[in-house]
Amino acid sequence: MLFSEQVGLMMSQSSFEQIFIVVFSISILKFIIILCLPYFIFWKWFSKYFWNQKIQQIPRTEPCVSMEIRYSILTLFIQSLFLTALVWGSQLNYFKLYPGFGTQGVASEIVGFFTYFILYDTYFYWSHRFLHQGWFYKNIHIIHHQSLNPTPFASYSFHPIETVITIFYMLPFVFFVPISYEMFFVLLVLTDVGNLVGHLGYEFLPRKVYHSKLGGWLTTPTHHNMHHQFSKSNFGLYWRGWDKYFKTLHVKTESEFYRIKDQKDSVSSPAS
Numbered sequence: 260m261l262f263s264e265q266v267g268l269m270m271s272q273s274s275f276e277q278i279f280i281v282v283f284s285i286s287i288l289k290f291i292i293i294l295c296l297p298y299f300i301f302w303k304w305f306s307k308y309f310w311n312q313k314i315q316q317i318p319r320t321e322p323c324v325s326m327e328i329r330y331s332i333l334t335l336f337i338q339s340l341f342l343t344a345l346v347w348g349s350q351l352n353y354f355k356l357y358p359g360f361g362t363q364g365v366a367s368e369i370v371g372f373f374t375y376f377i378l379y380d381t382y383f384y385w386s387h388r389f390l391h392q393g394w395f396y397k398n399i400h401i402i403h404h405q406s407l408n409p410t411p412f413a414s415y416s417f418h419p420i421e422t423v424i425t426i427f428y429m430l431p432f433v434f435f436v437p438i439s440y441e442m443f444f445v446l447l448v449l450t451d452v453g454n455l456v457g458h459l460g461y462e463f464l465p466r467k468v469y470h471s472k473l474g475g476w477l478t479t480p481t482h483h484n485m486h487h488q489f490s491k492s493n494f495g496l497y498w499r500g501w502d503k504y505f506k507t508l509h510v511k512t513e514s515e516f517y518r519i520k521d522q523k524d525s526v527s528s529p530a531s
């Protein structure tokens with residue numbers, strides 16, 4: 260039996276609890292591969308090797324990292340419940356997730372792919388600005404902003420209410436856009452990797468890509484790292500256009516990128 264057929268069978272015949280066990284197991288794997296591994300590689304084992312590409316060359320305090328870990332685990336649990344509800348709802352035909360990549364046409368998968376990122380990026384910018392308003396910032400989003408120098412664990416260090424807000428865009432997506440479980444899985448992995456890159460703490464994007472037509476419109480790790488440092492600018496996720504058009508782009512975003520590139524070229528001796 261093909262893998263996609265197995266996925267289809269599992270997704271169409273499973274109870275809420277069975278789906279949750281699968282989804283939460285994947286979340287645990289995600290925690291290990293997308294959060295723990297990059298943390299140990301870039302912040303512990305090989306930090307000296309990558310030091311000259313570090314955005315903020317200051318040490319992190321352990322209590323901050325353990326806070327990020329605690330909130331990330333809580334976020335993964337809430338996300339798992341939410342994703343289980345989407346899969347379960349699709350079994351009952353409330354949502355349009357279906358088994359088998361391409362069974363409703365490859366074109367529909369491609370449309371779904373781009374729709375997802377346009378919707379997510381737009382939703383992220385505006386919901387993020389909303390979370391910076393008064394009460395919401397002081398009581399909810401402040402958890403994420405405790406990480407002034409974010410590590411990979413900060414990717415999901417959110418107040419539970421923010422976790423629900425950040426994944427809410429998926430509801431209209433799976434309600435209106437037909438997409439296979441396989442493509443949806445790929446989208447979620449890319450979303451996680453995107454989050455990780457923004458919170459890795461290192462700027463790896465080459466100058467050449469930054470200078471390209473596409474690179475000029477995309478955010479870089481420095482972009483979101485500066486949001487954690489200064490909090491009142493750089494709200495965008497992937498597309499820099501939102502911050503440019505709505506005048507929320509930090510004036511030093513570009514110079515900071517070049518500062519780190521120069522730092523990489525000039526600093527050869529790692530600090531401790």
Ligand SMILES: [Zn+2]
Binds near residue numbers: 403409413458483
């Ligand atoms: Zn962040």
Ligand SMILES: [Zn+2]
Binds near residue numbers: 391400404486490
């Ligand atoms: Zn923020």
